[in-house]
Each structure stands twice: as C-alpha cells, then as structure tokens.
Amino acid sequence: MSGISTDGLIHIALELAGMRQLPADSAVYVSGEALARVLFGIDIGPAELLIARELGCDGVIAHHPAGGSATLRFPEVLARHVELMVEHGVPREVARDAIKPLVSRAILRAQAANYDHAPSFARLLRMPFLNIHLPLDEIGRRLMVEAIERHTASLGREPVVQDVIDALLTLPEFAQAPTQVMVPVGAVDRPAGKVAVVHGAGTNGGAAVAKAYFDHGVSTVVYIHIAPEEVERLRADGRGNLIVAGHIAADLVGINRYVAELEARGLEVVRASGL
Ligand SMILES: [Fe+2]
Ligand SMILES: [Fe+2]
Structure with missing residues (x-):
C-alpha cells in the first residue's frame, strides 16, 4: 500500500x-x-501531535485552523457568508455590511494569535500536519441542505420549524449527538418558510447576518453554534426562527463523509477530539 501524501x-x-x-x-x-x-x-x-507519535501515526489532520496561514488568513473565508446570503436573496451590499463586525473581530483575533505554536512543534517532531476546515464544512452544509429538502418534500404540507429539526435528525450525526438541536429564537410550531443553512463560512454570522436573512425573505436560519449575547440581540429583535444544530455534531457531518472516503482508499484513521 502506497499511502496518501498531505497534498493528496x-x-x-x-x-x-x-x-x-x-x-x-x-x-x-x-x-x-x-x-x-x-x-x-x-x-x-x-x-x-505528541500523542499521535505515541500512537504510531505518521500524520495528523485537524479540522479547525491550527496556526500558520490558516489562522492568519482566517478572516478571508468569512466572505463566503456574502455568497450564501446572495444565494438566498439578500442584496450583495446588505450582505457585505452584515459581515463587517464579524470581519473586524476576526482580523483582531488573527493579529493576536500565536500563529506558530502548534506548527512549530509539528516541525520539531517532523510530523506531517495539516488542517482542513472550510471544505469539510461545505460537504456538511450540502448534506444538511439535502436532508432538509428530502424530509420536507415528503411531508405533503408546509413545513414548520420542528420539521426542519426532524430533517436534521435523519442524519446520524445529529440523531446520535449528546447535544440537542435547539431553537433559541422563534418556536418549533411556527411555519419554517424559506430555510437557509448557514454553515461552511468560517464561523456563524451572529445576529447581524441572521437579521439580514430575516429581512430578505428567509424565515428560518440554521447555524451550527452562536454566542449567547448574539441570541439576546435576535430575541430583542423578535423576528425569525434560529435553529442551532450543535457545533461538533454538525462538524462531524462533513468530517465523517471525508473519513469514509479516506478509509475507502486504504488510509487508517485514528479518531480523536470529537470524531
Ligand atoms: Fe467545521
Ligand atoms: Fe467547528
């Protein structure tokens, strides 16, 4: 067996x-x-990284950015929010404005980060090391959208918010998760209306991005996680439904699909930190 390179x-x-x-x-x-x-x-x-060596691994994959350019250039991927909003009918200018606070916070965070911490130890250990974030979240986003479309189309009536939750629960990652799919804004018995799965854009869009969706015809926004103070802002606003799917469960939707592909190609994958 020839194995797979980090580029592979x-x-x-x-x-x-x-x-x-x-x-x-x-x-x-x-x-x-x-x-x-x-x-x-x-x-x-x-x-x-050291545990990986201890376990006889010859490479390490992280999902979240672990330093280097992935940390320093992280703010760039927030632009994906604009594309997702535009696809759901939000005017481009409004979408760009909605991510501004998110981007400024991310730029300050990136500037503050010790970007070479983990990578420096990987170099010292000569341990092949990479992270794959957005691509795996995009795989997960598509699977979540497909699950929602499949389930709600089978109902023969207008879906309510609970139907969107039930649709997510058709995916094993949510059905088996120790966390719950939550509705911190809105209610499960309200009509779901137009649904936007907002995932695979670096991080959640907070209150500003959710409001931009609610202002432009989307009634239900699905985030995988959100900060409590952003929920307070949305509650004060009093519009729309926000489904919060659960961070790790949602990350696993894309990750598991990818791991299955790696294993099908003969790679042995040692699962840790959420997998
Ligand atoms: Fe993720
Ligand atoms: Fe994540």
Missing part, C-alpha cells in the same frame, strides 16, 4: 467539496508523503 489528503477533500482551491482557513503545516495511519481530531495542538 487536501485534493480528496477539495474534490468531495466541489472546490478548486484550498480556502484560506486550511493549510499544510508540515508536508509528508505516503501516510498510512493518521490521527484526525477537530482541535489539534502540540500535546495531540
């Missing part, structure tokens, strides 16, 4: 996600060839 791992993810280019929030920190046994975790730091 990236290529497979891009292919599954239907992307041509590696997004800015994903990077190879230490490249490697012919990997046969990789540790895959949602969050990876120096300790996890």
Whole structure:
C-alpha cells in the first residue's frame, strides 16, 4: 500500500467539496508523503501531535485552523457568508455590511494569535500536519441542505420549524449527538418558510447576518453554534426562527463523509477530539 501524501489528503477533500482551491482557513503545516495511519481530531495542538507519535501515526489532520496561514488568513473565508446570503436573496451590499463586525473581530483575533505554536512543534517532531476546515464544512452544509429538502418534500404540507429539526435528525450525526438541536429564537410550531443553512463560512454570522436573512425573505436560519449575547440581540429583535444544530455534531457531518472516503482508499484513521 502506497499511502496518501498531505497534498493528496487536501485534493480528496477539495474534490468531495466541489472546490478548486484550498480556502484560506486550511493549510499544510508540515508536508509528508505516503501516510498510512493518521490521527484526525477537530482541535489539534502540540500535546495531540505528541500523542499521535505515541500512537504510531505518521500524520495528523485537524479540522479547525491550527496556526500558520490558516489562522492568519482566517478572516478571508468569512466572505463566503456574502455568497450564501446572495444565494438566498439578500442584496450583495446588505450582505457585505452584515459581515463587517464579524470581519473586524476576526482580523483582531488573527493579529493576536500565536500563529506558530502548534506548527512549530509539528516541525520539531517532523510530523506531517495539516488542517482542513472550510471544505469539510461545505460537504456538511450540502448534506444538511439535502436532508432538509428530502424530509420536507415528503411531508405533503408546509413545513414548520420542528420539521426542519426532524430533517436534521435523519442524519446520524445529529440523531446520535449528546447535544440537542435547539431553537433559541422563534418556536418549533411556527411555519419554517424559506430555510437557509448557514454553515461552511468560517464561523456563524451572529445576529447581524441572521437579521439580514430575516429581512430578505428567509424565515428560518440554521447555524451550527452562536454566542449567547448574539441570541439576546435576535430575541430583542423578535423576528425569525434560529435553529442551532450543535457545533461538533454538525462538524462531524462533513468530517465523517471525508473519513469514509479516506478509509475507502486504504488510509487508517485514528479518531480523536470529537470524531
Ligand atoms: Fe467545521
Ligand atoms: Fe467547528
């Protein structure tokens, strides 16, 4: 068995996600060839790299950005929110305005980060190391959209918010999750109306992005997580339904699809940190 290179791992993810280019929030920190046994975790730091060596792994994959350009250039991928909003009928100018607070916060966070922490230890350990964020979330977003379309089309009536939740629960990642799908804004018995699954854009869009959807014909926004203070802002506004699917469960939707593909190609995957 010849194994898969770090570039090969990236290529497979891009292919599954239907992307041509590696997004800015994903990077190879230490490249490697012919990997046969990789540790895959949602969050990876120096300790996890050492554990991977201890477990006889010859490579490590993180989901969340773990430093380098993936951390420094993270704010760039927030622009994906604009595309998603425009696809759902939000005017481009409104969409651009809605992500401004999100982008300024992300730029300050990136500037503050110790971007070389984990990558420096991967170099010292000579451990091939990469993270794949947006492509796997895009795979997950598509699977969530498909599940919602499939389930609501089978109802023969106008779906309510609970039907969207039930649709998500047809995916094993949500059905088996220790977390609950929540509705912190709106109510389960309200008409779902037009639904937007807002995932695969770096992070959730907070209150401003959800409001932009509600202002332009979307009644139900699905985020995978949201900060409590953003929920308060939306509640004060009093419009729309917000479904919060659960961070790790939702991340797993895309990750599991990718891991299945890696295993089908003969790679051994050691699961950790949420997988
Ligand atoms: Fe994710
Ligand atoms: Fe995540």
